Amino acid sequence: MPFQVENTSTIARLIQCESQGVNIARPDSNHKISWGVLQFNGTSTWQEAERRFGYHGSPMIPGEAIHMADMMISAGMGHRWTCWQILKL
Numbered sequence: 001m002p003f004q005v006e007n008t009s010t011i012a013r014l015i016q017c018e019s020q021g022v023n024i025a026r027p028d029s030n031h032k033i034s035w036g037v038l039q040f041n042g043t044s045t046w047q048e049a050e051r052r053f054g055y056h057g058s059p060m061i062p063g064e065a066i067h068m069a070d071m072m073i074s075a076g077m078g079h080r081w082t083c084w085q086i087l088k089l
Helices: 008-019 044-053 062-074 082-086
Strands: 025-027 033-035
Touching (some): 008 082
C-alpha cells in the first residue's frame, strides 16, 4: 500500500466478512448496490466519507477502499459496516 494502514487486522476481518475478498458490486438487503471488497453500501457512504476526509477514489479499487475504511475506522465510523456488529468490533 502507498500509505500506512492503522487498522490492518480489523480491515482484514471486515473484508472477509463483507465480501470474502471478492471485489464485487451487488445488491444488498436494503436494495442498494454495495461496492468492492469492503462492500460500501450505496454511493452515499462513500461520498460522505470523500467529503469528510478530502480523499477521492473508488470503492471498487481495493487499495482505495482500504484507505477510506482505515480513515473511517480511525474516526469512529466502523459501525457503518453490518459486519462491524456481527464481528463485535
